[in-house]
Amino acid sequence: MLDLNQPHHRINILTGEKVLVSPHRNNRPWQGKVEEIANDDRPQYDPTCYLCPTNKRADGTINPDYKDTYVFTNDFSAILENTEEGEYNNVDLLQATAERGICKVITFSPRHDLTLPEMDVPSILKVIDLWQNEFEELSKKDWIKYIQIFENKGAIMGCSNPHPHGQIWSQSSLPNEILIETARQKEYFAKNSVSLLKAYLDLELSLKERIIIDNAHFVALVPYWATWPFETIVISKRHIQNITEFTPDEKEDLAKTLQELTIRYDNIFSTSFPYSAGMHQAPVNDGIHPEWHWHMHFYPPLLRSASVKKFMVGYEMLGGPQRDITPETAAEIIKKQSTIHYKQA
Amino acid sequence: MLDLNQPHHRINILTGEKVLVSPHRNNRPWQGKVEEIANDDRPQYDPTCYLCPTNKRADGTINPDYKDTYVFTNDFSAILENTEEGEYNNVDLLQATAERGICKVITFSPRHDLTLPEMDVPSILKVIDLWQNEFEELSKKDWIKYIQIFENKGAIMGCSNPHPHGQIWSQSSLPNEILIETARQKEYFAKNSVSLLKAYLDLELSLKERIIIDNAHFVALVPYWATWPFETIVISKRHIQNITEFTPDEKEDLAKTLQELTIRYDNIFSTSFPYSAGMHQAPVNDGIHPEWHWHMHFYPPLLRSASVKKFMVGYEMLGGPQRDITPETAAEIIKKQSTIHYKQA
Numbered sequence A, B: 001m002l003d004l005n006q007p008h009h010r011i012n013i014l015t016g017e018k019v020l021v022s023p024h025r026n027n028r029p030w031q032g033k034v035e036e037i038a039n040d041d042r043p044q045y046d047p048t049c050y051l052c053p054t055n056k057r058a059d060g061t062i063n064p065d066y067k068d069t070y071v072f073t074n075d076f077s078a079i080l081e082n083t084e085e086g087e088y089n090n091v092d093l094l095q096a097t098a099e100r101g102i103c104k105v106i107t108f109s110p111r112h113d114l115t116l117p118e119m120d121v122p123s124i125l126k127v128i129d130l131w132q133n134e135f136e137e138l139s140k141k142d143w144i145k146y147i148q149i150f151e152n153k154g155a156i157m158g159c160s161n162p163h164p165h166g167q168i169w170s171q172s173s174l175p176n177e178i179l180i181e182t183a184r185q186k187e188y189f190a191k192n193s194v195s196l197l198k199a200y201l202d203l204e205l206s207l208k209e210r211i212i213i214d215n216a217h218f219v220a221l222v223p224y225w226a227t228w229p230f231e232t233i234v235i236s237k238r239h240i241q242n243i244t245e246f247t248p249d250e251k252e253d254l255a256k257t258l259q260e261l262t263i264r265y266d267n268i269f270s271t272s273f274p275y276s277a278g279m280h281q282a283p284v285n286d287g288i289h290p291e292w293h294w295h296m297h298f299y300p301p302l303l304r305s306a307s308v309k310k311f312m313v314g315y316e317m318l319g320g321p322q323r324d325i326t327p328e329t330a331a332e333i334i335k336k337q338s339t340i341h342y343k344q345a
Ligand SMILES: O=P(O)(O)O[C@H]1O[C@H](CO)[C@@H](O)[C@H](O)[C@H]1O
Pocket: A032, A310, A311, A312, A313, A314, A315, A316, A322, B152, B157, B158, B159, B160
């Protein structure tokens, strides 16, 4: 037995890591840093924005007058396609390996003033189409082993341009998080012949404590081991390895799920809710990965208001993550939000 | 062979994790969030500060008129001493365990206007004495398995009060980072009969590329796998398990090392340099840990200026950490700083 109102830690089944939960700590007064609230009043077109249609980018390219989405290689890519192979190892203490990759930027809409929660389902579907295409094209290059699709939303999340956009980093080796999620899913699948996330989803659907959205093809919920205050995970009901396997029906449901989840987020503090979000999918060109189950993480930093975030510092950096409100309380708060965006209400 | 000017990843030998290095990316223009620069002009005594001598704290306690350091139990502790044991496990998918602990706050000085780099060596020695005492006292409680000594410096690092202070969280289980560093050090020690960090230190001292400070008892250097832009690690030359083993000479050298390192940090951008820093030490009341080698991590977020930090978001949260300048460039920058604090110069 365990009293969940007392301090405890929970295990993240995808990584094996602990998160410390301090339910009693929620009434801590905050005397620290308050964030500026981003100006949400933007024009539909901004002549100085390098993502708006027809504008010029850093490398001199003129963006086309695109009508839905637009994708291009990041002008300041962290990894590059033409990097040569190489390795350095000094008695196993200094170890480095060349990393090859392609970094792309994807605009979600020509409209500078929108964000995912303000876009309609057909427009979000266009973004999902693009994600599918890009995943398929990138995985044709046999040196690419992993493709990370993600979005940084809000200045507080290091996003340098409010024009709605995401990124895709694809690379020649598997990143840390994928190595560990692969190992954990593999172990579970070998033992139980069912994917870890399918088993987890079934359990959560029977308990109904942390479920936010449950439609024909997707579930959005606050994971039992949520680290960020309002962290959620979107899991496909079908056990599939990557986004290219989604049927038209599934894509429609995914668009609806992303729209509803981000509307609920914006409504919590009546603000454009910042987050980093991204899909975790099976590695590519790396043998078969029947253990892998597609999912998407949302890591939002806000804690108490539009201007007070959770700091993952100090103990968190040196020991491990810590949270104040319980995942169940967070789920309650997200669940009670309207599915109409506050700007429309 | 590997060209370190091309994108590559390096391995953190203490955790086994990769960090992606993008040396070419340093000239990326920054159009994103700029941080407010903290007002550094503080009075020696602030009547509204709950850490200053003789002031009242949240729980009504009046602080004594202390002259050096002062320690008390955190009024908003994340873990509590009186938590009862308990466990919950639902088919290994939902796992939680009660966590018992004690969170303390330590003021470094009665002076509200100082920080470590502005304190003299005898005053820093008083802080080290207190760390030693606290570690010794806390480890007498046999249910405490790990003691995390750390400091969050600067509003940008979630520090809610500029009065110089640190924290100590002690707890009934080992946090993630300690579990992994223990496993890695154990493996190396079993194989080589020398501690991982002793072997690493000897190699770095022979290469001299990343060394910042090298005195009789301590070395401060930019680790080969540094994640944060100006990350450093302080390693004791003697292979010891925890702070209680330091001799008076070693403590004196540690005080000098901390003072010089933080002065160099402040001088980089002529600002009070924010960071989270903390010691990693052997677990306590947990059998013997001959593999453990005392060290202290400094994780500072600033990248380009006093107001532009590195954001560990998006790819970093979903894949793994990424850095722009190389650890060697960072070491060069820290090395060329004066050891006289910019406010004194
Ligand atoms: O206890 P404090 O200083 O108010 O809080 C700060 O340090 C803690 C330990 O690193 C973190 O959990 C908090 O997020 C941070 O704001």
